Amino acid sequence: MEPVTTTSYIVLGIALFMLLNSAALAVYAERRVAAFIQNRWGPNRVGPYGLFQPIADVVKLLLKEDVTPARGFKTIHAIAPMIPVFTALMTVAVIPFGDGLYATDINSGVLYILAINSLGVYGITLGGWASNSKYSLLGGLRAAAQMISYELPMGLAVASCILFAGSLSFIDVVNSQEVWWNVIRNPIAAVIFIVTAFAEANRTPFDLPEAEHELVGGYHTEYSSMKFGMFFLAEYMHVVVGSMLITTFFFGGYHLPFAGLWLPEMGVTAKAILDVSVFVLKTVFFAFLFIWVRWTIPRFKYNQVMKLGWKRLLPISIFNFLGLAVIVYFWHHYIA
Amino acid sequence: MDTKHIKNDVDPKFLKKHQESLYDALEDKHTTVEILDEDPLNTKMVLNMGPQHPATHGVLRLILQLNGELIEKAKLDIGYLHRGIEKIAENKTYQEFMPYTDRTDYLSPYSNNVAFCTAVEKIANVEVPERAHYIRMIGSELSRISSHLLWLGTMVQDTGAVSFFLWTFREREKIYDIFDHIGGHRFTISHARIGGVANDLTDDALAMIKDFVNEFPQELKDFHGLLDRNRIFFDRNRGVGVLPTERALEIGATGPTLRGSGYAYDIRDFEPYARYDEVEFEIPTRLEGDNLARYYVRMEEMHESIRIIRQCLDKLPKGPVRTDNAKQAYPSKDEVYYSMEGMIHDFMMTDTGICPPEGSESFHSIEAPKGELGYFIQSNGTGHPWRLGIKSPSYANLQALEDMLDGEMVADTVIMIGGVDPVMGDSDK
Numbered sequence: 001m002e003p004v005t006t007t008s009y010i011v012l013g014i015a016l017f018m019l020l021n022s023a024a025l026a027v028y029a030e031r032r033v034a035a036f037i038q039n040r041w042g043p044n045r046v047g048p049y050g051l052f053q054p055i056a057d058v059v060k061l062l063l064k065e066d067v068t069p070a071r072g073f074k075t076i077h078a079i080a081p082m083i084p085v086f087t088a089l090m091t092v093a094v095i096p097f098g099d100g101l102y103a104t105d106i107n108s109g110v111l112y113i114l115a116i117n118s119l120g121v122y123g124i125t126l127g128g129w130a131s132n133s134k135y136s137l138l139g140g141l142r143a144a145a146q147m148i149s150y151e152l153p154m155g156l157a158v159a160s161c162i163l164f165a166g167s168l169s170f171i172d173v174v175n176s177q178e179v180w181w182n183v184i185r186n187p188i189a190a191v192i193f194i195v196t197a198f199a200e201a202n203r204t205p206f207d208l209p210e211a212e213h214e215l216v217g218g219y220h221t222e223y224s225s226m227k228f229g230m231f232f233l234a235e236y237m238h239v240v241v242g243s244m245l246i247t248t249f250f251f252g253g254y255h256l257p258f259a260g261l262w263l264p265e266m267g268v269t270a271k272a273i274l275d276v277s278v279f280v281l282k283t284v285f286f287a288f289l290f291i292w293v294r295w296t297i298p299r300f301k302y303n304q305v306m307k308l309g310w311k312r313l314l315p316i317s318i319f320n321f322l323g324l325a326v327i328v329y330f331w332h333h334y335i336a
Numbered sequence: 337m338d339t340k341h342i343k344n345d346v347d348p349k350f351l352k353k354h355q356e357s358l359y360d361a362l363e364d365k366h367t368t369v370e371i372l373d374e375d376p377l378n379t380k381m382v383l384n385m386g387p388q389h390p391a392t393h394g395v396l397r398l399i400l401q402l403n404g405e406l407i408e409k410a411k412l413d414i415g416y417l418h419r420g421i422e423k424i425a426e427n428k429t430y431q432e433f434m435p436y437t438d439r440t441d442y443l444s445p446y447s448n449n450v451a452f453c454t455a456v457e458k459i460a461n462v463e464v465p466e467r468a469h470y471i472r473m474i475g476s477e478l479s480r481i482s483s484h485l486l487w488l489g490t491m492v493q494d495t496g497a498v499s500f501f502l503w504t505f506r507e508r509e510k511i512y513d514i515f516d517h518i519g520g521h522r523f524t525i526s527h528a529r530i531g532g533v534a535n536d537l538t539d540d541a542l543a544m545i546k547d548f549v550n551e552f553p554q555e556l557k558d559f560h561g562l563l564d565r566n567r568i569f570f571d572r573n574r575g576v577g578v579l580p581t582e583r584a585l586e587i588g589a590t591g592p593t594l595r596g597s598g599y600a601y602d603i604r605d606f607e608p609y610a611r612y613d614e615v616e617f618e619i620p621t622r623l624e625g626d627n628l629a630r631y632y633v634r635m636e637e638m639h640e641s642i643r644i645i646r647q648c649l650d651k652l653p654k655g656p657v658r659t660d661n662a663k664q665a666y667p668s669k670d671e672v673y674y675s676m677e678g679m680i681h682d683f684m685m686t687d688t689g690i691c692p693p694e695g696s697e698s699f700h701s702i703e704a705p706k707g708e709l710g711y712f713i714q715s716n717g718t719g720h721p722w723r724l725g726i727k728s729p730s731y732a733n734l735q736a737l738e739d740m741l742d743g744e745m746v747a748d749t750v751i752m753i754g755g756v757d758p759v760m761g762d763s764d765k
Contacts (some may be wrong), residue, residue, distance in 0.1 A: 300568060301748065
């Protein structure tokens with residue numbers, strides 16, 4: 001582990017600031033993209049092109065009455081919405097945004113991300129339980145079951161990337177993709193990771209903890225005001241974080257395609273600007289994918305989600321991992 | 337929370353009473369829920385869905401006994417939108433009552449108008465001019481498309497694809513604009529009159545209908561393209577809510593619900609009214625009886641409706657749109673404004689209305705978008721019906737829901753409700 005330097009603090013500060021803002025921007029983007037898909041205009045009244053709409057949304061949420069159900073568990077009900085926000089914020093600590101631009105490089109960064117990312121579901125499950133509503137409870141239980149089922153294929157998909165990097169550090173994972181992106185070397189895991197990232201972020205088609213139509217909002221049925229706002233923002237932060245992880249693990253992080261082969265040497269500042277722009281562009285694309293999917297396709301049923309997770313994704317990811325392990329072993333020992 | 341006195345906290349009197357009434361309701365279905373006061377974990381979860389629930393299409397209430405995500409027993413509670421429309425009819429003249437029919441199945445007002453007017457015409461022996469028949473058919477088929485579009489939007493939305501709702505609503509908007517030009521109302525059109533229709537189709541209404549008929553098949557194709565090969569949509573609907581043919585007939589289900597179960601019963605063909613015997617159309621039928629079958633049936637019905645409208649536009653005869661007998665129908669405004677007799681007749685029609693012979697009674701049903709919509713009228717010789725009964729399709733079709741729900745999953749409830757496509761205004765009257 002490297003010593004904490006001033007750069008770390010600066011990067012962490014900027015990253016957190018950007019992540020918080022990106023949630024607001026994602027809300028705006030979601031509404032505009034949804035409107036575009038549905039032949040509408042979307043928000044276009046508050047500020048230029050409706051850009052201040054998220055601010056208006058948050059102000060509205062702050063002014064709403066904060067209701068706790070009469071027989072709910074008040075403490076947990078209040079703590080629950082904070083958990084997903086914290087876990088989303090904690091992930092940026094290890095993600096490299098550019099060459100040398102990261103808050104910290106811990107040698108088990110990948111494990112850290114997997115651990116932190118799956119903690120977010122506690123907020124949803126506890127919130128569902130503390131609300132004293134059957135709908136919320138069902139939503140919370142669905143979230144827990146879904147998280148357990150999709151954590152395994154996700155972990156295995158990530159593990160098959162680690163085979164190429166040979167290290168659990170994010171920096172090494174990204175640098176191993178300087179020439180060959182993981183999506184080219186390991187396309188099956190890329191698909192599995194994207195699918196599970198959708199499930200982890202509780203987005204359509206895996207939004208059954210929320211299930212607006214049968215569970216009427218699921219875990220956040222009984223939430224109002226800024227407590228609901230936290231769940232709301234956390235969802236978008238998880239979308240952004242999920243996009244960052246997809247980018248980092250499979251789409252070369254801050255590297256341009258085959259950058260190692262053709263990208264000339266350049267100055268530190270120019271390289272930093274290029275790296276961050278590339279990273280942001282990729283993240284924006286995947287965030288758009290999240291939104292695009294959400295407004296286009298229907299939602300799975302509980303048993304279908306379980307079937308997909310345990311009977312399809314898990315065996316495929318196991319065999320993919322084993323197959324790649326054998327190939328990588330032979331490559332290193334006999335060919336290269 | 338103080339866990340010592342947890343029972344006082346989670347088991348208050350009102351909730352308990354409420355919970356017991358839910359259990360009683362399930363008891364009617366021979367399902368016993370053991371209430372074990374001591375151990376809440378041993379009691380089965382009873383989920384109350386509605387009447388205030390966004391996906392139950394109005395004020396339908398469901399009581400579900402759950403085993404995890406699985407529904408063990410379902411109980412239906414309807415009647416929250418009962419407005420006593422049948423009783424209101426007894427204090428109205430026939431023509432005065434006609435706008436009330438718009439408010440029963442409010443998604444296909446035109447069909448309801450036609451059903452009621454045809455029933456009155458049958459009991460009072462009123463001849464309807466040819467042109468009026470064709471205009472009524474065009475209106476009915478447009479309202480069928482509009483109703484099915486709403487079903488499509490909400491049903492697909494219930495599976496989770498939110499955008500679809502807005503796409504179908506854009507198409508419905510066109511139909512509403514057409515209705516606006518036909519009768520001056522977008523939603524509750526009240527265009528049919530006893531003895532004909534209120535007014536002839538205007539030129540721009542005709543042009544709009546023609547445009548719609550030409551453009552809509554492409555939209556329908558797009559809908560098919562989006563859904564037919566959509567794996568998630570397919571899996572959510574196939575084999576869900578299977579209703580066998582015999583059971584559907586026993587319950588008395590009609591319309592797409594019955595035709596989706598493999599029984600080709602369509603009153604337009606079985607006992608043609610208006611001029612349905614002069615147009616060609618198919619009766620889409622599927623054998624599976626699941627939600628997907630009902631989806632295909634309704635989608636194909638929209639195709640057939642377009643076909644019927646096309647033929648009606650081709651065959652549309654010239655002539656009057658309301659019968660020329662002032663004892664049976666309102667005289668035209670020209671007569672009312674420029675002749676004394678017309679004025680008197682107009683006054684009499686409004687005051688007394690049409691008087692069917694004493695003691696006569698009739699039942700007439702039409703194929704509304706949701707199924708067989710029938711009006712039963714008994715007359716005592718005055719201008720008011722002595723008794724008016726409505727056989728509403730949603731009421732009969734909803735009875736099938738309890739059968740379908742048992743053994744399915746919670747997430748299926750909403751799409752099964754969507755598949756049956758009830759309108760609570762129609763069901764509860």
